[in-house]
Amino acid sequence: xxxxxxxxDGVADTPLLAAGAVVDTPLLVVNLDVAVDADTAAHAxxxxxxxxxxxxLLVGVRRTPGPVPETIADLAAGLDTTLATDADPAxxxxxxxxxxxxxxxxxxxxxxxxxHAAIVLGQVLRLSEDLPVPxxxxxxxxxxSTLLGTPGFRRxxxxxxxxPLPPPSPQEPVLMRRDDERLLITLNRxxxxxxxxxxxRDGLVEALRLAIAxxxxxxxxxDGAGPSFSAGGDLDEFGTTPDLATAHLIRTRAGAGRLxxxxxxxxxxxxxxxxxxxxxxxxxxxxxxxxxxxxVFRLPEVSMGLIPGAGGTVSVPRRIGRWRAFWLCAxxxxxxxxxxxxxxxxxxxxNDESPR
Numbered sequence: 001x002x003x004x005x006x007x008x009d010g011v012a013d014t015p016l017l018a019a020g021a022v023v024d025t026p027l028l029v030v031n032l033d034v035a036v037d038a039d040t041a042a043h044a045x046x047x048x049x050x051x052x053x054x055x056x057l058l059v060g061v062r063r064t065p066g067p068v069p070e071t072i073a074d075l076a077a078g079l080d081t082t083l084a085t086d087a088d089p090a091x092x093x094x095x096x097x098x099x100x101x102x103x104x105x106x107x108x109x110x111x112x113x114x115x116h117a118a119i120v121l122g123q124v125l126r127l128s129e130d131l132p133v134p135x136x137x138x139x140x141x142x143x144x145s146t147l148l149g150t151p152g153f154r155r156x157x158x159x160x161x162x163x164p165l166p167p168p169s170p171q172e173p174v175l176m177r178r179d180d181e182r183l184l185i186t187l188n189r190x191x192x193x194x195x196x197x198x199x200x201r202d203g204l205v206e207a208l209r210l211a212i213a214x215x216x217x218x219x220x221x222x223d224g225a226g227p228s229f230s231a232g233g234d235l236d237e238f239g240t241t242p243d244l245a246t247a248h249l250i251r252t253r254a255g256a257g258r259l260x261x262x263x264x265x266x267x268x269x270x271x272x273x274x275x276x277x278x279x280x281x282x283x284x285x286x287x288x289x290x291x292x293x294x295x296v297f298r299l300p301e302v303s304m305g306l307i308p309g310a311g312g313t314v315s316v317p318r319r320i321g322r323w324r325a326f327w328l329c330a331x332x333x334x335x336x337x338x339x340x341x342x343x344x345x346x347x348x349x350x351n352d353e354s355p356r
Contacts (some may be wrong), residue, residue, distance in 0.1 A: 001029045001061070004075055007047035007054075016119075017079050025056065025247055026119055027111045029104060030079060032062040032072055039142075041071040051078035057122045059107065060093075060226065061100060062339055067091060070189045082120045082287045083107075083324040089342055090348040093322035111332055119303045121329055121345065125322040133261045133285075136314040144309040147245045151303025153239075163236040175225075176210070181218040183211055190226025196278035196310060197234030201256060204282075208259035211266065220263060222283070223270040232277025233310065255348025257311030260285040270350070280345070281312030284319050289346040291337050297345060300332040319344050 002011050007030065018024040030051075034044075048223055051058055059080030060075075062068065067088035076082045076093045083103050087094040088168045097103040111118040116146070124143045128136035147153055175186040176333050187194040194200060201304060204222075211217045241247035252258070260267060260282055267284035272292035280297045283289050301308050308316070317325040320343040328335060340346045 002030050003049040004034060007050045007058075007075075009051070012056050012058065021245055023115050023119065023350060026115050027059060030058055030060045030075075030270055032060045032068065032076060032082060034072060035062050040283060044072045044075040046210070048078040050073040051075065055119075057111065057118060059104070059314065060089050061104065062087060062094070062162055063100065068094060077323075079323070080125070081326045083327075084272075088274055089113050095322040095324055095327045106331060107327075110332075113188060114152045114302050114305055117147055117305050118306060120147060121302060121307045121313070122326060124307060125317060125326055125329075126183075126336040128314055129317065129322055134173045134258055136254075136276050137252055137257055137311050138219060140307065140311065140313045141248045141309065142249065143305055147306050148239070148247070150305055154305070156304040157239055159239075160235065165240065166192060166195075166234055166236050169199050173205070174200040174207055176207050176353075178217075183207070183217045183220045185220060185222045187222075187224040187230055190224075191275065192234065193228045193231035194224045194226060194279070195231050195234035195285075196282070197237050199229075200234075200320060201254070204256045205254060208256060211263055212259065219265045219267060221225060221251055221270065221343075222267060222286070224272070228273030228279070229269075229271040229275050230279030230285075231274055232279045251309055255310060256282050257285055257315065261311075261315075271346070274298070277301060277308065277312070278310035279310050281310040281315055284315035284345065288348075290350050291346045292339065292350050292352055293337060295337050295339055295340075295346075297335040298332060299329045303332050303355040316345065 016023060058079040060079045062082060062084040066088035068091050082094045083097050083100055084094050085100055087096055120143050124140055128139045141143055159343050173189050175182040175188045186199055189200055211220050248259055264285055266289045267286040268288040269286045270290050271283060274296055276298045299308055299312055307313060326345055337349050341349055
């Protein structure tokens with residue numbers, strides 16, 4: 001635990017790498033329960049500048065209930081996230097948790113187990129915050145490619161074990177139907193929970209490119225067949241692309257995220273069940289997301305030694321802020337529909353509970 005004054009004094013600015021390129025103290029916790037006076041404001045402003053330049057992950061902790069005071073708000077905004085138990089939900093840089101000590105212990109454990117992924121996640125979220133979407137997606141993908149060579153991802157592959165490639169879809173993996181000026185698109189691999197594998201990705205991209213080419217399509221509705229909208233990337237395909245450069249080009253030039261971003265004003269995504277990884281990363285680019293009651297959202301990639309790779313470090317922060325996005329990505333925590341609505345990850349909870 002360090003103080004804002006410690007940040008000013010450069011405590012977080014010692015070299016990140018120790019002997020043998022081992023990451024030294026990847027995460028520091030900043031105490032934001034500070035007295036609010038003129039001196040505090042001056043120190044906080046200087047501390048915020050130092051925080052934005054540090055190589056380490058910085059997590060604020062505030063036990064005092066209520067909104068973060070304006071005197072330290074800029075400092076909180078300069079950290080990777082801030083944890084509290086009774087903060088104002090309108091403070092986008094704060095995540096309310098049930099127990100601060102438990103949450104900090106969990107976060108320390110995640111970072112220790114997946115140090116490269118956690119550090120790169122923080123860097124990517126900070127770096128891409130103000131970039132245009134296409135460039136931000138490129139940053140994410142280049143970082144993702146870097147992590148494919150780390151011990152964390154190799155460990156996950158070993159734990160997963162060898163897997164055969166998924167069988168071809170027994171039906172059209174993505175359905176398209178024109179209804180006057182509307183294009184209805186349905187992910188249609190329910191037997192694999194609409195995993196965002198090559199067939200589903202390519203079918204979705206084909207449908208979105210049709211909408212880009214045809215400006216008489218004024219509305220696009222995207223949903224998924226079966227019990228879940230999408231369980232995210234098909235884990236059986238992970239690590240199977242022949243080389244990292246090709247994988248990068250597929251993610252960025254043959255993925256759906258950039259296209260959904262281009263079509264955002266025309267797209268409504270209707271989600272249900274489990275929305276994991278790409279199952280929320282891609283929809284988050286759309287201007288409107290409607291979730292069925294009980295929908296759950298998760299971004300588990302850091303536990304695999306990776307970061308989101310379908311655009312999630314770009315789309316999700318633009319909806320909920322990079323601070324809450326960091327917490328979701330780092331911990332892999334499940335987000336319920338009501339919290340997702342309060343945070344802005346979704347725009348509406350529907351009354352439709354019927355199965356697809």
